[in-house]
Amino acid sequence: MNEMKQNHNISIVRINSVEKREEKKELTRTALKTENFNMANSTFITPPPTSDIDHMPNVFSLSTPPPPPTSSIFDMIPCDITTGGDQKAGSLGFMDLLDINQDFGASASLFEWFNQNPVVGSPQQQQSFVPSPASTVPETSEVLNNPATPNSSASISSSSNEAGEDAFQQVKAGDQEEEQDQDKNKKQLKPKKRSQKRLREPRFAFMTKSEVDHLDDGYRWRKYGQKAVKNSPYPRSYYRCTSAGCGVKKRVERSSDDPSIVVTTYEGQHIHPSPIIRGSIGIFADSSGFGAATSSFVFPQPALYQQKHASMYSSSPSLNFTSSTTRFSPSFSLQERRLGNPPSLLRDHGLLQDIVPSQMIRKEAKEE
DNA sequence: CGCTTTTGACCTGCGC
DNA sequence: GCGCAGGTCAAAAGCG
Numbered sequence: 001m002n003e004m005k006q007n008h009n010i011s012i013v014r015i016n017s018v019e020k021r022e023e024k025k026e027l028t029r030t031a032l033k034t035e036n037f038n039m040a041n042s043t044f045i046t047p048p049p050t051s052d053i054d055h056m057p058n059v060f061s062l063s064t065p066p067p068p069p070t071s072s073i074f075d076m077i078p079c080d081i082t083t084g085g086d087q088k089a090g091s092l093g094f095m096d097l098l099d100i101n102q103d104f105g106a107s108a109s110l111f112e113w114f115n116q117n118p119v120v121g122s123p124q125q126q127q128s129f130v131p132s133p134a135s136t137v138p139e140t141s142e143v144l145n146n147p148a149t150p151n152s153s154a155s156i157s158s159s160s161n162e163a164g165e166d167a168f169q170q171v172k173a174g175d176q177e178e179e180q181d182q183d184k185n186k187k188q189l190k191p192k193k194r195s196q197k198r199l200r201e202p203r204f205a206f207m208t209k210s211e212v213d214h215l216d217d218g219y220r221w222r223k224y225g226q227k228a229v230k231n232s233p234y235p236r237s238y239y240r241c242t243s244a245g246c247g248v249k250k251r252v253e254r255s256s257d258d259p260s261i262v263v264t265t266y267e268g269q270h271i272h273p274s275p276i277i278r279g280s281i282g283i284f285a286d287s288s289g290f291g292a293a294t295s296s297f298v299f300p301q302p303a304l305y306q307q308k309h310a311s312m313y314s315s316s317p318s319l320n321f322t323s324s325t326t327r328f329s330p331s332f333s334l335q336e337r338r339l340g341n342p343p344s345l346l347r348d349h350g351l352l353q354d355i356v357p358s359q360m361i362r363k364e365a366k367e368e
Numbered sequence: 369c370g371c372t373t374t375t376g377a378c379c380t381g382c383g384c
Numbered sequence: 385g386c387g388c389a390g391g392t393c394a395a396a397a398g399c400g
Contacts, residue, residue: 223373225392238391242371251391373398380391 205265213237213252213262219270221250232256243272 214221214237221239229236234254241248248268255261 222371224394226374227390227392230389236390369400371399374396376393376395378391378393381389383388384386 202269203265203267205263207255208262208264209260210262211260213254214239219243219248229253229256234259241270243270246271 214223220242222242223237223239225238226235227238232253232255234256236251236253239250239252246268248266248270250267251265253263255263
């Protein structure tokens, strides 16, 4: 249990995506040129938006330095947020997202903000988000840099194939015949659905400073694989949501640069409410919950889902934080947050208080 | 007994 | 075409 009380520095990356193979290749090449290429020097290139999840900022970082013992989430100082490829977007912080320093209009929550700020609009916008080869890595690194891991950034590329089922059914049909001929000698002769091209769901990731690899985000996960990661002594674990019909996956791996950093990548959206949802506290089930070992915050559920389960959502939950031991989903008032008076609930657990934005240190350093 | 984790093999995509 | 690395499968083992 002690490990559950580690500091959890979180960096979130969400890069909207556009399937630009050439840029992707270039990114890869660029990254590989870097001496310490790893997750840190990567960029998410996800498929075009398919849901409300894409209303989230394309990229934002919640990197956090080790907080003082008495710090709380309310002590957080804005960290970098870069939207799209537009550097003019400037920096926004975690608290910005929480409506502390930034006016999100009527929305008092990250959730609402996400849904009210369709950052991802036109294909052009999406494309603009994907940094050019020349600028991508540095920019991404800038955004993702965590004080604890100067070289850290996360980079994942994904490809989407929207050709659809038809294409794959044809391919599959052909492959099945081949499989019958081929795999008789092989151990795993069972026909797999491998011939189908995988459809990539939108992905996003975040970095957490934690000693715990598998972070509790309120959902139940089943590990289905583990692979050694090139240039890293730490393996990557693959998890799938255990809920029937829910195909959300997540990958967890440690940064080779800083073993204390856990990089978690979510793919897909939950089609069910978070098991942790309970009580009267305002909650929004997420589309891809994520969090730290002892705390988690959850991203918005797709609008469609919310409509179906409107009763499950309160008016303005800001962020759903949960604990693996004692879950809680604070829906504190804006005033409370602005006054820096976190609910005792938060203070008592020393969980969220571990989340501190990356620029806190930077700013403090500047002030000194 | 049912669920989860482990782990080696296999599949797929990409670079050379 | 080959090799590599990422991703997935599924049998076996582990666990409560």
